[in-house]
Amino acid sequence: MDQIRIVGGTPLKGTITISGAKNAALPLLTAAILSDEVLELTNIPELADIKCMLELLEQHGIQATRNLEQKKVLLHAQSIANTTAPYDIVRKMRASILVLGPLLARCGEARVSLPGGCSIGTRPVDIHLQGLEEMGAEIELKEGYIHAKAPKGLKGATITMRVVSVTATENLMMAATLADGTTKLVNAAREPEIVDLANCLRAMGASIEGDGTDTITIHGVTKLHHAQHRVVADRIETGTFAIAAAITGGELYLKDTSIELLPSFISVLQKTGVIVEPTSDGFWVKASGHPITGVDVMTEPYPGFATDLQAQMMALMTVCQGASLITETIFENRFMHVPELCRMGANITVHGSSALVRGVSQLRGAPVMATDLRASVSLVLAGLAAEGETWVNRVYHLDRGYEHIEDKLRHCGAHIERVKEAIAA
C-alpha cells in the first residue's frame, strides 16, 4: 500500500483548481440508466469511486466511454443487460445503492447487494426502501440482497423521509422521474449535489420542482432523452483546501468553485479569523497573520456545516488559540481521526458525540493511519502544519475522493510525496 510523506511547516501559496464533485458525479452517472439515449457528463473527477461506479454500470450493460484528459464520460444505456448490483462492487462503495431507484424505474426490477455498515457508522438504507415501497415497489431482503420489483411501473406518492438523507433523496428523485403521476419528497435533502442532479434530470426531460428546498415535486414522464451536463464543483474539496491555506498560514486562490456552495463552512472559517475574498470564478483564502481563533461547530444537513468537513475543521482547531467544541450529529462514529491527531500532539477529548479540542501551539509529525476518506485528509492537513515528518498510511481512502491531491498541494509549495510500498518498507 502506498503512503504519503509530508514535511510540514511551509505556508501554501498559489492557485488550486477545484475538481467536479464526487458526490454529485456518482448519482449523475447512475442517472444514465434512466434513458436509452446518451448522457454526456463533463468535469468528472479522476477518482477511485468514479472508476468503481463505471465498473458497476458496465456490468449492468451500460456502455461507458471515458476521456480522462477532457474529464468527460459518455454513457449509453441502450438496453440493460443485468439488473443485479453484486456484493463485490457494493461492498467497496456504498454509493452503489444509487443504481436501485434508476434500475427499478427503467426495468421494473433490481437486485442490489445490501450495503453494510462502514467505519463511520451503521448507515442503514431503510429510507430508500420505504420510499420505493410507497411508490408501489415490492421489496424483499434475502441472502444479503435487496430484491425490488415494480412490474407495472412505479406510481407517484407523497413520501415523508424520517431523516434527511442525501442518497435516499437522490434515489427517490431519480425513480420518480419515470413514475406514473406526481411524487412529493418531504424532508428532502437540500445539498448542492441534489440540485445538480435535478438540473441534469431536467436537461434529460424530467419535470422537477423544489430541489434545493426540503420539498421536491417530481411529475413523472414516460421517457428521458439525451443530455449534456457539467458536474458542479466539489464543495468538500473546496473546504479542505481552504483549511490547507489556513492551517499553514498561507494564501490560496481556489478556482472554479464558489463560496455559495458552502455557506456555513465559510462563516465558521471567517470566525476563526481567516480572510475570505470571493471573485467571479472562485475565492481567495488568506491567513490573517494572527493565530486561529477557536470556534464551536456542529454538523448538520445542508445548509448546515457538512459532516464531510468535520475532520478537516478539527485539524484546524488543533492549532487554534483557546478551545473548540465540535459536535457530530450525522454519523455515530465519525471521530476516528481523533486518536491519530492526538499522536501528532493535538489535545482532544471526546465526550459522546462532541469533541473538545484545546488548541496547542505546534503539532509534531508522526506516522498515522487513516480510517476513512475525510479522516485521512484531516491527517494530511495536520501534517502540512506539523513540525517534521508525517507518514499517512492507507492512502487508498484519499484516492477515493481527492483528485491528484499531492500534485495540487505540491504545486502550492507543500513538501508532500507518495511513496510506493516497496520503497516505504
Ligand code: UD1
Ligand atoms: C451522503 C454522502 C456522504 C455524506 C453524507 C452526509 C454521497 C455519495 N455521500 O451519504 O459523503 O457524509 O451524505 O452528508 O453523497 N440514514 C438512515 N436511513 C437511510 C439513509 C440514511 O438512517 O435509509 C441516516 C444515516 O445513517 C445518517 C443520516 O441518515 O445518520 C444521513 O445520511 P445520508 O444523508 O443518507 O448519507 P449518504 O447519503 O449515505
